[in-house]
Amino acid sequence: MLRRNIIELRNLTKSYNDTVVVDAINLLIRENEFITLLGPSGCGKTTTLRMIGGFEDPNDGDIFFEGTRINNVPPYKRNINTVFQKYALFTHMNVYENIAFGLRIKKVPNDEMKKRVQRMLKLVDLEGFEKRHVDSLSGGQQQRVAIARALVNEPKVLLLDEPLGALDLKLRKEMQIELMDMQKNVGITFIYVTHDQEEALTMSDTVVVMNNGVIQQVGSPVDIYNEPENRFVADFIGESNILEGIMHEDFLVSFSGRKFRCVDKGFSKDEPVDVVIRPEDIDVTSPEDADLQGVVSSVVFKGVHYEMLVESGDFEYMIQSTDMQPVGAGIGLKFGPEDIHVMKRGSDNEK
Amino acid sequence: MKNKSKYLAYPYVIWMAIFIVIPLVLVLYYSFTSGNIHDPGSLKFSVESYGKFFDSLYLNIIIKSFWLAFLSTVLCLLFGYPVAFIISRAKMKHRGLLLLFFLVPIWMNFLLRTYAWMAILSPNGFLNRVLEMIGLPTLAIMPGQKAVVLGMVYNFLPFMVLPIYTVLAKIDKNVLEAAMDLGANGLITFVRVILPQTIPGIVSGVTMVFMPAVSTFVISRLLGGGKELLIGNLIEQQFTVHRDWHFGSALSIILMVMILISMAVMSKVDAGNEQGGAALW
CATH class of the missing domain: 3.40.50.300 (P-loop containing nucleotide triphosphate hydrolases)
Known part of the structure; x- marks a missing residue:
């Protein structure tokens, strides 16, 4: 139009x-x-x-x-x-x-x-x-x-x-x-x-x-x-998990010590990037068939869903799920390539 | 709780009874009697004092008093409104200082200020000396009505500025922007939005200037040089010179009634405005 x-x-x-x-x-x-x-x-x-x-x-x-x-x-x-x-x-x-x-x-x-x-x-x-x-x-x-x-x-x-x-x-x-x-x-x-x-x-x-x-x-x-363009937008609009990562090549990014398939492209080789995963895009599964493993550190009831913080490696993921897991439970985190949003790391990231 | 709290009002009720109601009743009593004040037995009911008032001499004095008070009030409004407007539009940090300029004179003794004007305006006073020095003709302002009006405007101007300023300062800046946004230029915004919203302030200001102006006797005696007798002087003389408390009381009651009537008319002006909280009554 x-x-x-x-x-x-x-x-x-x-x-x-x-x-x-x-x-x-x-x-x-x-x-x-x-x-x-x-x-x-x-x-x-x-x-x-x-x-x-x-x-x-x-x-x-x-x-x-x-x-x-x-x-x-x-x-x-x-x-x-x-x-x-x-x-x-x-x-x-x-x-x-x-x-x-x-x-x-x-x-x-x-x-x-x-x-x-x-x-x-x-x-x-x-x-x-x-x-x-x-x-x-x-x-x-x-x-x-x-x-x-x-x-x-x-x-x-x-x-x-x-x-x-x-x-x-x-x-x-x-x-x-x-x-x-x-x-x-x-x-x-x-x-x-x-x-x-x-x-x-x-x-x-x-x-x-x-x-x-x-x-x-x-x-x-x-x-x-x-598709937030930078860390500020991702952080300001809704809840976000923002991680630092490396874009190896088109459709391949690594963070949290692992490589993941993604849908983003057009970055230079091995460019440092910010990665956003929305809390509602992370699925809770059993640790065995998951991309990442973690331990639940807190659970808050929010009405429609539970908001859980999950320690995995040196990052704390926020997850919104209707599937409540008790504090201390070892769980798996799963997300698809389309749930991973890769952003350029801007100069005013920290503002 | 409710019943107990009303006892707290008693001291004020007693105070008001002793210092307001009883004196008023006494004045009313004296005004409707005649005889020797110091011999209560000789006092008889009489409207003689009120009859006296309808002498053209006294009628002229009261007309003049109201006319000069009216003139002073109008002048105070004409000077005071722009001043209040300018102060309310000044930057926040300057406002206090500007207001102070208008308040400092009030802190000085009223008599002293009026004497100062005598020193300035009298035939051989400061103003005429300066005029002589620069070769201009001298002015015969004092004693006379002009000096009396000037004295009133000078002394009562702050009482006009303050209530108008208070109302102006409360007007939301967004409201003025809204008027502009809706197509009003500065003049229309003033006439259609600012002026109507400041009517309560104008009513209080007019009341606070007119009331003391109509009953003053100091300003008219000092700056009028004894020639400009106002109702205030007349009343004062009945108590101090002529010792006719009955007539003095009757004059006071007449003045009070006339002020009440004028104020009632003023409050009608304000009646259309429902948030006239600043009006005195």
Whole structure:
């Protein structure tokens, strides 16, 4: 599916008092895409979003919106709207006036304004709340007002800065689904910022993993999870066993003192690499017919599965399995070539 | 627990009864009687004191008092709001210092500050000396209404700045960004978002400036040079010079009622705003 680019970040840089927060990032954002900027706090994701919204001026680099450079366009002239982390509703206005705020400024005729506000109230499931004071709403309802207030302006791009951060887990899950539905219904680009990797994987078409102001990987949720490009991504997305290994030749890697078949290629001969094996990809078997042997050192019940730490050689593997083994049991670990992910060892591995 | 905790309020209730309720009742009693204060037996019910008030001389004084207090309040608002706005937008580390500049004068004695203005504004005062030195004509500000208004604005400005600053500082920066995000430029953001949210602060500020301004007698005596008699001076004179406590009490009650009415009007302005926690009543 080929879509037009709507936003392009070129070499975008932002620093505060010599601390570089966003370090020369390049990113293409396509029309109708649900794209998530994901990373730990302080990774520069919110700053990037705020630069797109126009609330921060980049120190260097350019922001293009539909091919036009918008670095110097003030926020109120950008065809972009934002849903803020703490909703930032106008507490001196009722729900209707909050949503109508942008339309009143644009001097939209009363009839049309009424219609558009009503349509938004329906979209965010708040019909009948027009006259309610925003302070009397629950967190989830306030968040929906904030979304309606932004969407009613029919922006081409909606920026969302950790919009679900203040909600409890159950409500957050519901809102995730609702947001995804809304994005499909209105058909505009969502740029979503979160530190919650599960949220990012659930909702996005494209995930942008950031760390220390640098983009680590851009890809679909499946790619990001299954084919992490470096140690940081593997570590940040989900649980991982990350081992040091040597790539002998295409499809052959060694770690933990053994050689394994794998599905990766394109490395130089005997290149030092990082190897990732996801905890849920390791099968527990009897020691005899396994690739590796180990001793269970701890077991934690996690609900859906047990999380076990298994000492094998000088490495401690994390395994997620529904098959519980007692502490001290000698077991075998088994995984296939497709469960082994080989990554280049980057310079910023240890960050 | 609930029943016991109410005993803790007794000291305050007793304090309020002795120092607020009883004096008020006494003032009310004196205002509705006539006779010799020092001979309680001679006191009779009378509305004579209230009748006296409707002399055009006294009516003019109360009109002037309210007019000057109103003028001072408006001027305080015009100067105070921008000042509060600038302080609230200043960098965090500068805010304390800027606020301090406005607070330090309050820590100095009120009389001393007003005397200082006398020294500056009087016909042979500092201001006119400086004007003479640079060859400009001298100004006859003091004694007069201008000096009184200036004294009021100077003395009461901090009471306007502080409540407005408090409300301004509480406005979430994200809310202003949200307004901009929705298409509002600086002016629209101010008119549609900042100003409505600061109404509680404006109401408290206006209240805190207007009330002392309307009843002051020190500023008008010192800077008005005895010519600008305000209601405060009138009341003071009834107790100290004319020894007519009945009329003095009646004037106090009249002033109180008029302040209450003005404040009730102000609180109507604030009524639309449901979180007017900063308003005095």
